[in-house]
Amino acid sequence: xxxxxxxxxxxxxxxxxxxxxxxxxxxxxxxxxxxxxxxxxxxxxxxxxxxxxxxxxxxxxxxxxxxxxxxxxxxxxxxxxxxxxxxxxxxxxxxxxxxxxxxxxxxxxxxxxxxxxxxxxxxxxxxxxxxxxxxxxxxxxxxxxxxxxxxxxxxxxxxxxxxxxxxxxxxxxxxxxxxxxxxxxxxxxxxxxxxxxxxxxxxxxxxxxxxxxxxxxxxxxxxxxxxxxxxxxxxxxxxxxxxxxxxxxxxxxxxxxxxxxxxxxxxxxxxxxxxxxxxxxxxxxxxxxxxxxxxxxxxxxxxxxxxxxxxxxxxxxxxxxxxxxxxxxxxxxxxxxxxxxxxxxxxxxxxxxxxxxxxxxxxxxxxxxxxx
Amino acid sequence: xxxxxxxxxxxxxxxxxxxxxxxxxxxxxxxxxxxxxxxxxxxxxxxxxxxxxxxxxxxxxxxxxxxxxxxxxxxxxxxxxxxxxxxxxxxxxxxxxxxxxxxxxxxxxxxxxxxxxxxxxxxxxxxxxxxxxxxxxxxxxxxxxxxxxxxxxxxxxxxxxxxxxxxxxxxxxxxxxxxxxxxxxxxxxxxxxxxxxxxxxxxxxxxxxxxxxxxxxxxxxxxxxxxxxxxxxxxxxxxxxxxxxxxxxxxxxxxxxxxxxxxxxxxxxxxxxxxxxxxxxxxxxxxxxxxxxxxxxxxxxxxxxxxxxxxxxxxxxxxxxxxxxxxxxxxxxxxxxxxxxxxxxxxxxxxxxxxxxxxxxxxxxxxxxxxxxxxxxxxxxxxxxxxxxxxxxxxxxxxxxx
Numbered sequence: 001x002x003x004x005x006x007x008x009x010x011x012x013x014x015x016x017x018x019x020x021x022x023x024x025x026x027x028x029x030x031x032x033x034x035x036x037x038x039x040x041x042x043x044x045x046x047x048x049x050x051x052x053x054x055x056x057x058x059x060x061x062x063x064x065x066x067x068x069x070x071x072x073x074x075x076x077x078x079x080x081x082x083x084x085x086x087x088x089x090x091x092x093x094x095x096x097x098x099x100x101x102x103x104x105x106x107x108x109x110x111x112x113x114x115x116x117x118x119x120x121x122x123x124x125x126x127x128x129x130x131x132x133x134x135x136x137x138x139x140x141x142x143x144x145x146x147x148x149x150x151x152x153x154x155x156x157x158x159x160x161x162x163x164x165x166x167x168x169x170x171x172x173x174x175x176x177x178x179x180x181x182x183x184x185x186x187x188x189x190x191x192x193x194x195x196x197x198x199x200x201x202x203x204x205x206x207x208x209x210x211x212x213x214x215x216x217x218x219x220x221x222x223x224x225x226x227x228x229x230x231x232x233x234x235x236x237x238x239x240x241x242x243x244x245x246x247x248x249x250x251x252x253x254x255x256x257x258x259x260x261x262x263x264x265x266x267x268x269x270x271x272x273x274x275x276x277x278x279x280x281x282x283x284x285x286x287x288x289x290x291x292x293x294x295x296x297x298x299x300x301x302x303x304x305x306x307x308x309x310x311x312x313x314x315x316x317x318x319x320x321x322x323x324x325x326x327x328x329x330x331x332x333x334x335x336x337x338x339x340x341x342x343x344x345x346x347x348x349x350x351x352x353x354x355x356x357x358x359x360x361x362x363x364x365x366x367x368x369x370x371x372x
Numbered sequence: 373x374x375x376x377x378x379x380x381x382x383x384x385x386x387x388x389x390x391x392x393x394x395x396x397x398x399x400x401x402x403x404x405x406x407x408x409x410x411x412x413x414x415x416x417x418x419x420x421x422x423x424x425x426x427x428x429x430x431x432x433x434x435x436x437x438x439x440x441x442x443x444x445x446x447x448x449x450x451x452x453x454x455x456x457x458x459x460x461x462x463x464x465x466x467x468x469x470x471x472x473x474x475x476x477x478x479x480x481x482x483x484x485x486x487x488x489x490x491x492x493x494x495x496x497x498x499x500x501x502x503x504x505x506x507x508x509x510x511x512x513x514x515x516x517x518x519x520x521x522x523x524x525x526x527x528x529x530x531x532x533x534x535x536x537x538x539x540x541x542x543x544x545x546x547x548x549x550x551x552x553x554x555x556x557x558x559x560x561x562x563x564x565x566x567x568x569x570x571x572x573x574x575x576x577x578x579x580x581x582x583x584x585x586x587x588x589x590x591x592x593x594x595x596x597x598x599x600x601x602x603x604x605x606x607x608x609x610x611x612x613x614x615x616x617x618x619x620x621x622x623x624x625x626x627x628x629x630x631x632x633x634x635x636x637x638x639x640x641x642x643x644x645x646x647x648x649x650x651x652x653x654x655x656x657x658x659x660x661x662x663x664x665x666x667x668x669x670x671x672x673x674x675x676x677x678x679x680x681x682x683x684x685x686x687x688x689x690x691x692x693x694x695x696x697x698x699x700x701x702x703x704x705x706x707x708x709x710x711x712x713x714x715x716x717x718x719x720x721x722x723x724x725x726x727x728x729x730x731x732x733x734x735x736x737x738x739x740x741x742x743x744x745x746x747x748x749x750x751x752x753x754x755x756x757x758x759x760x761x762x763x764x765x766x767x768x769x770x771x772x773x774x
Contacts (some may be wrong), residue, residue, distance in 0.1 A: 001381070001440070002374050003667040003673045069373060248752055263755035265741070268748035275747055276685045280661025283682070287664050290373050309657040358646065359655030361629075364656065365643070370633050 003286060009073050016077040019050065024081040026335045027105025029195055032084035033338070038188070038197035044085045047075070048117025053091055057099075062112035068230075068293040072285070073255035075231045077358040079238030079346075082338045084195040092228040097163040101176055101212030101220050110178075122159040124150040124201055125221065131355060132165070133348050134173030134218050139203060141166040143173045144210065149307035154349060156181070156199030157188045163211060164203070171215020175225075177208035193341035228350055229303040230288035233310035236346050237282050240310070243339040244264050244274045247324040254326075267324060274317045281306070281313035301367065304360035311346075311353040312330065318343035375667065377444070378674065384441050388448045391423060396452040407491075408456035408534055410437030415489025425463055425487040432471070432479055433487030440673040458531060462493030463487050466539045466558070469502035469609045473556070473596040482537070482558075494535035494561065496526040496583055497606065501771065503528075504742050506541075507550045507603055508761075508769070511585060513542040513557070515592075520544075520557065522565075522588040528736070532568045532581040535561045539609065540590075541602050546767040553766050559590045575728040623694055623726040625656045628701050631718065635704050642704050651700055658693050662686055681751045688743040690734035 005013070008132055024043055032040055035163050035181040047053065055071045057063020071091070090307075098107055113119035125132055127139060127150060139148025146166050153162060161180045169174040185202040213222050248271055251262035261267050288306030291299040318339040322329035347353055377385055385654070395417060402410045416426040419433060427442045428434025467486050470479060487493040502509035511524025522542055534539065538561050545553035563570075565588035570578040597605040629652055632642040642648045662685070669679035701723040702709035714720040734740050748754040761769040 001377065001667060001670045003664070004373065004671045004675075006373075136452045244752075249752070251754070259758070260755060263758065265745065265757065268752075268754050269741070269744040271752055271754070272744040272747035274749060276689060279659060279665060279682050279685055280689065283661045283664035283668060286373070286655060286662065287666065290375075293373065304653070305657050305660045308653055310663055312654070312657075354646070354650055360653040360656060361643065361649040364629065368629075 003290070004075065005069060009069055012070060013073045013077065016052075016074055017080070019046075020077055020081040020083065024083050026082075026338070028284070028339055029082050029084055029093060030335070032195045039086055039155070040084045043083065044117060044120075045086075045337055047083075047085060047087065053087070053095075053117045054115035055091070057095060057111050057115045061107055062115040063186065064115075069289055071231060072289040072292070075234035076238035076285075077341075079134065079235030080242045082195060082239060082242070082342050086122070086158060087199075088232065089122035089155040089159065090114060090117075090120045092231040093123035093224065094159070094161070094163055096224055097121075097123060097176065097211060097220070098178075100224060101216075102178075105180065106209065106211065112171055113160075119160045120155060120158055121203045121297065122153055122155045122162045123224070124156065124162045124164045126150065126152060131351070134167055137165065137167040137174065139166040141177060141208065141210075141214070142169045144177075144208060145205045146177055146179060146208045147205055148203050149200060150203065151187050151200035152191060152198040152349075153201050154196060154198055156201050157186050157197050162201060164201075164208065165217055165221050168214050168217065171213075172218035173215070173216040174217030176217045176220055178204060178211045178213040179203065179208045183207075191343040191345065195338065195342065195343060225350055226300050226303040227292060229307040229356065230285070230292040230299075232346055232350055233281070233285050233288055233303075233306040235283050236310035236314040236343070239342055239346070240274070240278045240281065240314040240317040242319040243314070243336075243343075244271060244278060246336065246339070247271055247274070247317075247321040250325050261324075270320050270324065274313075274320055277309070277313040277316050281309040284309045300359065301363035303364055304356050307356040308338040308360055312354065314339070314343040315347060315353075375404070376686075381440060381444060381674065385444050387424070388445050391421065392448055392452055395421065396454055402455065407455060408458055411458045412489045414454050414456065415459060415487075419488035424489070425467070428467070428471070428487060429482065432483035436440045438673075440670065443670050443673060458476060458492055458534070459486070459489060459496050461530060462491065462537075463533075465495055465537055465609050465612045466493040466537070468612045469539060469556075469596065469605060470558070472608050473605050474518060474558075477592075491538065492531060492534055492535040493537045493558075494529050494532045496529055496532075496538045496540040497609075498528045499525060500527055504739055507554065508608070508771075509541060509543060509554070511540075511542045512546075513555060513590075515542050515544075516589075520555075520593050520595075522559075522585040522590060524585050526583040526585075527571070527580075529568075529581045529583050530579050532561065532583050537561060538583075539596075541606050543766065544602070546601055547765050548600075549763050550761060550769065551603040551764045553598055554601050554606070556596045556602040556605035557590050557594050558596065559588070559594060563590070565589070573729075573732065575725065575732070577729075595742050604771065622694075623698050623701070623723060625652065625659050625697075627719070627722065628652060628655070628697050628704075631701055631704060631723075637704075648704070655697055658689055662689055673765060681747070684743070684747065684751075687737060688740055688747075691730065692740070694726060694733060695730035698723045698730060702727065 054063040059065040189198040284306040291302035322336045426437035499509045508604045513520040544555040565586040567584040637645045672679040712724045
C-alpha cells in the first residue's frame with residue numbers, strides 16, 4: 001500500500017507553501033478584495049515563472065510534463081492561500097479542455113502560452129440560475145459562429161480565450177468552441193467573492209473555432225468537470241485547513257471568563273468536528289488524485305466523492321471559523337471573510353454540492369446495475 | 373501513489389488467502405454451535421497453524437508479524453464469514469497491557485491461551501460513578517497479607533458472564549488525588565465473591581453486565597505495575613481500545629442504497645428522488661473518507677512509520693452515521709418503518725435492530741463527547757477542560773451522592 005504522495009511531491013508542497021506565504025500573504029488577497037484589479041498580476045507572473053501553470057502540459061508543448069499529483073499539491077496550497085489569480089480557469093479548465101479535445105494546431109497555438117502564463121484561458125458553461133443542460137442552453141452554435149450570453153464566466157474579463165459550451169443539433173446536443181475574447185463584449189460581474197473576477201460574455205454571431213467534434217460537447221464537458229472537480233476539491237481542502245488553523249489560533253489567544261476560549265468544550269468540539277470533516281475530505285481527495293493521475297475508470301465516482309466531501313468541509317470550516325471569532329469574525333477588517341466567500345464560490349462554480357451528490361449516486365448506480 | 377502491495381506484502385497476502393481458503397470453517401461445520409463455541413473452534417484452528425494474534429511474539433503464541441501484515445491478514449480474514457468478536461477485548465486490550473506490564477512468567481502462562489481462544493478475558497474499568505471520568509472509580513482494594521480484598525461495583529462489562537479472566541482497576545488509596553490512588557490487577561473471574569448480573573439493553577440484548585465484588589481476594593502477584601500506578605497501566609489498555617472497538621453495526625451505505633432502489637417515493641424508485649440521493653451521497657462520502665483514511669494509515673505502516681491521528685475519527689463518524697442511516701431507512705419504509713416482526717420487516721428487521729443498537733455505539737469505548745475532547749486536545753493541541761478535582765484528595769472531591 002502506497003496511498004501517499006512521494007517525498008518529491010511533499011517537498012513541492014513545502015516549497016509551494018513557503019512561496020505563497022511570501023508572495024500571497026493575506027494582505028495580497030485583501031488588496032484584490034478592496035481594489036479594482038481583477039486579479040493579482042504580480043502573483044500570476046511569479047506562479048507562472050515557478051512553472052505551476054505548465055505542470056501537466058506535455059514537454060513538446062512547452063510544459064513540464066509532470067503528473068496530476070503535482071498539480072493536486074499546488075491546488076491545495078493555492079486554496080490554502082485563497083490565491084486571487086485565474087489559476088483554476090486557465091489550468092484546471094481551459095488547459096484541460098485543449099488537452100482533451102484540441103486539435104494539434106490548437107494545442108500548438110495555445111498550450112505553450114498557457115504554460116508560460118502569457119495566455120489566460122477560461123471555460124464558459126453557465127447562463128442563468130439553475131443546472132445547465134444541453135436542452136436548456138440558449139447559446140447556439142451554427143457555422144462556426146456563436147450567439148448567446150454566458151454568465152458567470154470566471155475570469156471572463158481577463159481571459160484571452162474562452163472554451164464555450166453551446167447547444168447544437170448534433171449528437172449529445174452540445175459543442176465546444178474556442179472563442180478569442182478580443183472582440184467580444186465582456187462586462188465584469190459582481191460576485192460573492194471579489195478576489196476572483198467574473199464576467200458576462202455577450203456572444204453575437206461571434207467567430208468561434210470548434211474544439212472537438214460537434215455533438216460530443218456534452219461528453220467532453222462532463223469529463224472536463226470530473227477532472228476539474230478533483231483539483232477544485234484540493235483547493236477546497238487547502239482552504240478548509242487554513243480556516244481551521246485560523247480558528248484554532250484565535251481561540252488559543254482569545255480569553256473569556258479568565259481563560260482561552262479554546263479551553264471550552266463548545267469551541268473544542270466545534271473545531272474537532274471541523275477536523276473530522278477536513279480529514280474525511282482530504283482522504284477522499286487522495287482517492288480523487290489517484291484516479292485523476294492514473295486516468296482510472298473510477299474517476300467519475302472518485303471525483304464526485306472528493307468534491308462532495310470537500311464542499312461540505314470547506315463550507316463548515318469557513319462558517320465555524322467566523323463563529324469562533326465571534327463579532328470580530330463578522331468585521332471587514334478580519335480575514336475570516338476570505339474563506340467564507342471562497343468556500344461558497346468554489347462550491348457552486350463547477351456545479352453545486354447537490355449536483356455532485358447526484359453525480360456520485362449516478363456513478364454508484366453505473367458501477368452496480370440494478371437487479372431486475 | 374497506488375493501492376498495490378509491495379512484493380513482500382503481496383506474497384504474505386497470497387499465503388494468508390491460501391490458508392484461509394483451505395481452512396475457513398464451512399457453514400455446516402459451525403451449525404448448531406453457539407457464538408462462543410464457534411469462535412473458539414475457529415480461533416484454535418488459527419492458533420494451531422500459526423495464524424492467531426500474528427503480531428504477538430512467537431513465544432506468546434503469535435508469529436512475530438509486522439503491523440502491515442496484521443492489516444493484510446485482517447483484510448483477508450474479513451472476506452470470509454468466520455466467527456469472532458468474543459476475543460476482541462482479551463486479545464486487543466488485555467493482552468497488550470499484559471505484554472507491557474506483566475512479569476515474564478505471567479506472560480508465558482496467560483498469553484498463549486488468549487491467543488488460542490481457550491481463555492476469554494473482560495475489562496472491568498467503568499463504574500456507576502466513573503464512566504467518561506474513569507479515574508473517579510470507587511471500587512476499593514485493601515491489602516491483607518499477600519492478597520488484596522476487593523469491594524465495589526463495575527458496570528458495562530462486555531462478556532463478563534462468559535469470561536475466564538478480567539483486567540481490573542481499583543482504588544487502593546482514597547486519600548491522594550484521584551489518578552494517583554489507583555492500582556491495576558488481573559483476576560480469575562471464577563473467584564469467590566464475583567457476582568455477575570446481565571444488563572438488558574434498549575436493543576433487547578444483554579451484552580453488558582454489572583459485576584459486584586464482595587470481599588474478592590486477588591493475590592498481590594497479579595498486580596500490574598506498582599501500587600498507585602494503576603492509571604498509567606490503564607492508559608496502555610485504553611490506547612488499544614480504539615483499535616479494538618468497531619463502528620459498523622451491519623448497516624452501511626450499500627444496504628440503504630439497495631433499499632432505496634427497491635422502495636418507491638411518488639411512484640418511482642426512491643433512489644430517483646433528489647433528497648434521497650443527497651443523503652446517500654453524503655453517507656457514501658463519509659464511508660469512503662473513512663476507508664481512504666485507513667489506507668493512509670496503512671501506507672504509513674507499510675513504510676514502517678507510525679500512523680497519524682487521522683484514524684481516531686472512525687468510531688465517532690461511524691456510530692452517528694449508522695444511527696442516521698438506519699433512521700432514514702425506516703423513513704423510506706413509510707408506514708411500515710416501525711415494524712420489527714422478522715416475518716414482515718424489510719431484511720427481517722436489520723435496520724430497526726441496528727437503529728436500536730446504534731446509541732450504544734456512540735457511547736461505548738469513549739462517548740462522542742470524549743472522542744471530540746481527545747481530538748481537540750491531542751490533535752489540535754487545545755487546552756484540557758477545567759478540572760475542579762485536580763490535586764484534591766479523592767475522598768474530599770464532591771460527588772452527586774454527597
